[in-house]
Amino acid sequence: MNGARHGSGHRPAQRVPRPFRRRPRRHDRGGRRGRRPPARLYRALADGPATPEELASRTSTLPRYVAEWLRGQAAGGYVEYDAATGAFSLTDEQAFALTDPEGPLYVPGAFVLALGTLRAESQITDAFRTGAGMGWHEQHDDVPVGCEMFFRPGYLANLVPSWIPALDGAAAKLNAGAAVADVGCGLGASTVLLAQAYPRSRFVGSDYHGTSVELARKRAAEAGVEDRATFEVASAQDFPGSGYDLVTTFDCLHDMGDPAAAARHVREALAPDGTWMIVEPYAGDAVADNLNPVGRVFYNFSTYLCVPNALSQPGGSALGAQAGEAAIREVVTAAGFTRFRRAAETPFNLVFEARP
Numbered sequence: 001m002n003g004a005r006h007g008s009g010h011r012p013a014q015r016v017p018r019p020f021r022r023r024p025r026r027h028d029r030g031g032r033r034g035r036r037p038p039a040r041l042y043r044a045l046a047d048g049p050a051t052p053e054e055l056a057s058r059t060s061t062l063p064r065y066v067a068e069w070l071r072g073q074a075a076g077g078y079v080e081y082d083a084a085t086g087a088f089s090l091t092d093e094q095a096f097a098l099t100d101p102e103g104p105l106y107v108p109g110a111f112v113l114a115l116g117t118l119r120a121e122s123q124i125t126d127a128f129r130t131g132a133g134m135g136w137h138e139q140h141d142d143v144p145v146g147c148e149m150f151f152r153p154g155y156l157a158n159l160v161p162s163w164i165p166a167l168d169g170a171a172a173k174l175n176a177g178a179a180v181a182d183v184g185c186g187l188g189a190s191t192v193l194l195a196q197a198y199p200r201s202r203f204v205g206s207d208y209h210g211t212s213v214e215l216a217r218k219r220a221a222e223a224g225v226e227d228r229a230t231f232e233v234a235s236a237q238d239f240p241g242s243g244y245d246l247v248t249t250f251d252c253l254h255d256m257g258d259p260a261a262a263a264r265h266v267r268e269a270l271a272p273d274g275t276w277m278i279v280e281p282y283a284g285d286a287v288a289d290n291l292n293p294v295g296r297v298f299y300n301f302s303t304y305l306c307v308p309n310a311l312s313q314p315g316g317s318a319l320g321a322q323a324g325e326a327a328i329r330e331v332v333t334a335a336g337f338t339r340f341r342r343a344a345e346t347p348f349n350l351v352f353e354a355r356p
């Protein structure tokens with residue numbers, strides 16, 4: 001991680017209450033999922049309508065700051081305001097989206113990711129002129145952590161309940177005891193969820209980014225699955241092992257500079273009747289299909305994260321986060337897979353099954 005970009009900014013005076021003091025910049029702040037100040041404010045507001053003073057009291061924060069924050073949130077439609085009482089509140093829908101890092105959707109994760117992503121503005125501005133890439137490992141610490149916060153709720157809601165059952169025979173193998181490689185695993189959110197659900201199986205997560213791998217090991221230990229979920233630093237083109245029953249790639253194939261080489265390596269590493277589960281952002285094949293709120297999010301993260309990462313790697317490819325099914329199919333079938341189908345989808349993800 002590039003520590004040089006982390007320490008700027010005005011340092012608040014001592015009167016600032018404890019929850020708003022800057023914590024030391026540590027890459028594992030994501031271990032405190034949902035405990036950052038705005039997340040705490042949303043959660044405290046979910047306890048019931050509150051004036052700024054009441055919410056400040058609930059959260060040990062300063063009413064003047066809380067008042068301004070609440071007004072901005074209300075103007076943005078994230079919280080409700082009752083002019084008659086001066087109280088702010090959350091609707092059920094707002095609470096659903098903003099307050100539960102263990103729920104199926106956690107929008108503050110997107111905020112962490114977006115703010116972390118924007119730290120690269122000057123590098124990406126230069127890259128527009130020079131064509132340089134910018135690897136995932138060069139992004140701000142909050143990028144991998146925010147990515148975990150943003151994506152994990154979707155995996156929690158869908159991976160075990162619906163995506164694995166949508167794959168032909170995979171659930172039965174996992175229940176019986178399968179060998180699984182989770183490639184480009186990041187902080188291991190998917191690896192850990194699978195290891196929790198299928199205790200007879202063995203999971204090897206890998207990612208080229210060493211710091212993410214360290215955190216993935218920590219996540220597995222925290223979840224008590226380190227006996228069956230281990231992690232290696234390796235690229236998708238050379239991750240270790242063979243004879244896997246299942247190889248998974250979650251939201252990373254399109255990030256790679258050489259997805260074709262990754263696909264060939266997955267093909268070699270799979271057992272003859274194995275399955276490659278490819279989870280990608282939801283996208284249509286044509287640009288016009290993606291000019292909607294989902295495309296707005298993913299194209300813009302892609303400009304800052306996915307395309308620069310791919311361009312930083314050998315291979316010459318940069319699929320981008322809105323690649324779509326046709327582009328993924330082409331990569332997969334060119335690597336020798338004979339079967340490819342869309343097995344599941346959500347508004348945010350496409351899930352493909354590829355078989356040798």
Ligand SMILES: C[S@@+](CC[C@H](N)C(=O)[O-])C[C@H]1O[C@@H](n2cnc3c(N)ncnc32)[C@H](O)[C@@H]1O
Nearest residue numbers: 136184185186207208209235236250251252256
């Ligand atoms: C958007 S993140 C997804 C992480 C994780 N799979 C998840 O869903 O939370 C993309 C990941 O791909 C990894 N990555 C990028 N290029 C890679 C490559 N060539 N080989 C292995 N991992 C790669 C990055 O380090 C990052 O962890």
